[in-house]
Amino acid sequence: MRRFSDFDFGVSWVMSFFHQDWTYDGPTAADVVAKHLAVEVDDVALAVRRDARVLVDHLPSETVEVLWTAGAQYMPGFGGPGTTGSEWTRTVVGLCDARLSAKADVRPLTGADTEDGLAHRDAVVAEIERVEFLPAEVREALVDCARRCTPDLALRILLRAVVTRPYNSLSPDQYARLESLGAALHYGEYVVDAVSFMVDEG
Helix, strand or coil, rough: CCCCCCCCCCCHHHHHHCCCHHHHHHCHHHHHHHHHCCCHHHHHHHHHHHHHHHHHHHHHHHHHHHHHHCCCCCCCCCCCCCCHHHHHHHHHHHHHHHHHCCCCCCCCCCCCHHCCCCCHHHHHHHHHHHHCCCCHHHHHHHHHHHCCCCCHHHHHHHHHHHHCCCCCEHHHHHHHHHHHHHCCCCHHHHHHHHHHHHECCC
């Protein structure tokens, strides 16, 4: 079984839009997401919506904010009217709905693309807890995500959070375990590979 993409997908993919120069892609965060969704295949929007719904349905807004902030290099601030973690995530759901409603024959995700990784929850939690250079608040939010949402989503956000802290390192053993989990969750070759540059071979 293989997922629809060899690259990152879902909410963790959306997090990658928000780097230091994200405003060159659009005037608002919502504009940036809509721009990317408009040029992608249906499965991309379906995967983002699936993740976003799970976050909104199972985690408090404060935890959702921690996850978005951890997974993005620069996330537009939360706190104002309509900009809580939950409200922003609902905005993302709405953007996916708008993109998908433009077509009448959108097929639902199936097979590997519905793998939640529930059988690997303990292993994902263990890897989250081993990444000690992440702030305790971030690790706690990721563990909550693994336990209350899906281990798959938590692992992808973990990888994004690691990438945003490139001056740290992973051990070869850590990376090998992440690769093993990625294989178990049917990830494409470039999902876990995104953190390979951080492996300390010394």
